[in-house]
Amino acid sequence: MPVTVKTFTSTHDAAAALSSDRSARYLGGGTLVMRALNEGDISISTVVRASDHAMTRIDATGSRITLGAGVTFARILVERDLAFLHAPARSIGGPAVRNMGTVGGNLFAPVPYGDFTVAMLALDATVSVQGGLGGREIALDEFLQSRDRQTGVLVLAISFAKPGSAEAFRYRKIARIKPKGGAVITLAAHLPVNGSRIVGARVALGSMAPTPIRARAAERALEGRSLDASTISAAAAAAVEGTSPGDNALASAWYRREIVGVHLKRLLSGQE
Amino acid sequence: MLELRKDIFADERDDNLKEIGKGTQRQDMLGHVTGTSPYFDDHKLQGMLHLKVVRSAHPHARLRRVDTSEAERSQGVRRVIRASDVPRNLNTLLSLINFGKDDEPSLAVDKVRYKGEPIVAIVADSRARPTRRLPR
Amino acid sequence: MAKTPLQFRHNGRDVAIFVDGGTNLLVALRELIGDMTPKFGCGQGGCGTCSVLIDGELHLSCLTLAETVAGRSVETLDGLKEGPNLHPLQRAFADNFAAQCGYCTPGMLMAAKALLDRNPQPSRAEVVEAISGNICRCTGYEPIINAVLAAASGGRARA
Ligand SMILES: Cc1cc2nc3c(=O)[nH]c(=O)nc-3n(C[C@H](O)[C@H](O)[C@H](O)COP(=O)(O)OP(=O)(O)OC[C@H]3O[C@@H](n4cnc5c(N)ncnc54)[C@H](O)[C@@H]3O)c2cc1C
Numbered sequence: 001m002p003v004t005v006k007t008f009t010s011t012h013d014a015a016a017a018l019s020s021d022r023s024a025r026y027l028g029g030g031t032l033v034m035r036a037l038n039e040g041d042i043s044i045s046t047v048v049r050a051s052d053h054a055m056t057r058i059d060a061t062g063s064r065i066t067l068g069a070g071v072t073f074a075r076i077l078v079e080r081d082l083a084f085l086h087a088p089a090r091s092i093g094g095p096a097v098r099n100m101g102t103v104g105g106n107l108f109a110p111v112p113y114g115d116f117t118v119a120m121l122a123l124d125a126t127v128s129v130q131g132g133l134g135g136r137e138i139a140l141d142e143f144l145q146s147r148d149r150q151t152g153v154l155v156l157a158i159s160f161a162k163p164g165s166a167e168a169f170r171y172r173k174i175a176r177i178k179p180k181g182g183a184v185i186t187l188a189a190h191l192p193v194n195g196s197r198i199v200g201a202r203v204a205l206g207s208m209a210p211t212p213i214r215a216r217a218a219e220r221a222l223e224g225r226s227l228d229a230s231t232i233s234a235a236a237a238a239a240v241e242g243t244s245p246g247d248n249a250l251a252s253a254w255y256r257r258e259i260v261g262v263h264l265k266r267l268l269s270g271q272e
Numbered sequence: 273m274l275e276l277r278k279d280i281f282a283d284e285r286d287d288n289l290k291e292i293g294k295g296t297q298r299q300d301m302l303g304h305v306t307g308t309s310p311y312f313d314d315h316k317l318q319g320m321l322h323l324k325v326v327r328s329a330h331p332h333a334r335l336r337r338v339d340t341s342e343a344e345r346s347q348g349v350r351r352v353i354r355a356s357d358v359p360r361n362l363n364t365l366l367s368l369i370n371f372g373k374d375d376e377p378s379l380a381v382d383k384v385r386y387k388g389e390p391i392v393a394i395v396a397d398s399r400a401r402p403t404r405r406l407p408r
Numbered sequence: 409m410a411k412t413p414l415q416f417r418h419n420g421r422d423v424a425i426f427v428d429g430g431t432n433l434l435v436a437l438r439e440l441i442g443d444m445t446p447k448f449g450c451g452q453g454g455c456g457t458c459s460v461l462i463d464g465e466l467h468l469s470c471l472t473l474a475e476t477v478a479g480r481s482v483e484t485l486d487g488l489k490e491g492p493n494l495h496p497l498q499r500a501f502a503d504n505f506a507a508q509c510g511y512c513t514p515g516m517l518m519a520a521k522a523l524l525d526r527n528p529q530p531s532r533a534e535v536v537e538a539i540s541g542n543i544c545r546c547t548g549y550e551p552i553i554n555a556v557l558a559a560a561s562g563g564r565a566r567a
């Protein structure tokens with residue numbers, strides 16, 4: 001059953017087409033949508049595209065960075081100002097997937113995918129979405145919690161404050177196949193320091209729940225402290241709190257719970 | 273004494289048979305590096321149909337109902353093959369050696385026992401999207 | 409349902425075809441244009457044997473909606489030969505036994521070309537990274553890595 005492909009120059013029209021048709025799916029890089037179509041997924045009957053250049057814009061000059069939803073990982077990797085995001089971008093797929101896959105599509109990628117979104121969540125990113133009725137900004141955290149209900153909206157861009165220093169942002173993906181492979185778990189942390197104390201700690205985890213989630217207990221263990229051995233141990237011990245990982249071919253839920261603290265400890269102590 | 277028929281492979285190797293100590297290019301290599309070696313999937317036969325297997329999304333589940341109505345109605349679908357159409361699996365190792373016990377169906381009956389177990393096979397004019405319906 | 413007209417550049421030649429909505433580029437190349445050099449392995453992005461270059465960038469043709477290449481340039485293994493001569497990468501693959509069954513070879517060659525076009529003198533690690541989206545079930549990868557390095561250094565086979 002062929003699908004109908006609709007390409008719009010305006011994001012507004014694309015959003016209207018998405019919100020008015022339950023079987024319409026937006027096509028970003030298509031690495032997940034085309035998989036579904038190739039498998040014969042009959043829930044998709046219309047594919048919507050938007051050719052507006054704003055969708056592929058990168059604004060990384062100021063202190064607040066905006067990535068259009070259609071920006072690919074390969075483009076992030078050639079952007080000097082985004083050096084802190086090279087580790088998450090490089091951890092995704094092989095080179096072809098990085099040339100195709102987008103930041104916007106990653107927000108919707110199911111476990112074991114969504115690595116870049118874990119990084120975005122640790123940076124407290126905000127998502128700009130365009131619905132049938134209009135545009136709005138929504139915190140990524142909130143967006144992910146209601147992700148199942150976000151079908152029918154168009155994501156325009158994602159934005160976040162640039163980390164103050166290179167060490168403040170850390171990322172680690174645990175995979176069985178290197179240099180590529182789906183994540184066993186993914187971790188990212190943003191630890192802004194004021195004096196010697198962490199202020200505004202963010203820890204995000206991938207593959208520890210159906211969507212990337214914040215490890216709030218670990219964040220609390222870090223907040224207001226200096227990053228010493230006892231703080232790191234306390235955060236690592238709290239990492240598993242509030243998580244609900246699943247079993248898949250890469251690892252069992254039990255294994256994920258066992259290792260999340262170990263890897264958070266390594267991430268925080270800068271161990272390889 | 274075996275007579276060496278050097279004429280048979282005359283165009284493929286030197287007549288002197290001095291092969292040891294030097295590299296020999298495989299005959300199929302040129303086809304491989306130019307993408308011209310033909311594979312199973314490269315055949316285009318007159319009236320060729322494509323078969324797609326619908327597989328279990330669950331590691332272990334009862335098959336309460338297999339709904340193929342949508343697939344049957346789809347354009348280009350010639351036949352939907354269900355378990356009852358292929359009651360005997362002639363292609364398991366056990367049946368090939370006439371072991372007698374045949375407990376591995378070609379298409380799952382009543383129950384699926386592994387993720388990816390075949391449930392129905394759809395024969396269609398083209399590979400392009402035979403429909404998929406997953407059982408519970 | 410009406411088919412959509414689609415024009416693009418295929419190995420330097422302009423082609424025009426009609427596609428069904430949702431057709432992927434691999435099907436368009438193989439079934440509508442008759443270029444059988446990109447192979448179907450999985451249709452899921454997992455194996456890389458369908459790899460092609462789109463405007464010089466490595467893409468998986470099975471995951472590319474055909475309509476998105478309108479007006480763009482698509483290169484496949486069929487266009488790699490330089491006239492009657494093998495491309496240095498093809499030569500190096502042949503000399504280094506970098507193909508056994510040969511099914512991964514079209515994708516491996518395109519991934520290697522994408523690398524060398526950007527980075528003519530890659531390190532071994534860069535070669536590994538460049539072919540990391542391509543699966544080979546036969547060679548164990550070492551001969552392929554050696555072939556790409558040999559082509560890069562312009563040298564002939566390393567023993
Ligand atoms: C071989 C392979 C390896 C992979 N490896 C990884 C990996 O290591 N890590 C990882 O995180 N992911 C991986 N992925 C998954 C995927 O490629 C990425 O998550 C990618 O970011 C998805 O983006 P896309 O643009 O291709 O998504 P698409 O397929 O275009 O879209 C995915 C979903 O998001 C929706 N969507 C996309 N853009 C928008 C938008 N702007 N507004 C609203 N909805 C939108 C689509 O409708 C669809 O539901 C892999 C995929 C493959 C095939």
Ligand code: FES
Pocket residue numbers: 447448449450451452453454455456457458459468469470471
């Ligand atoms: S067929 Fe495209 S990646 Fe396997």
Ligand code: FES
Pocket residue numbers: 506507508509510511512513543544545546547
């Ligand atoms: S040569 Fe057989 S898969 Fe690579």
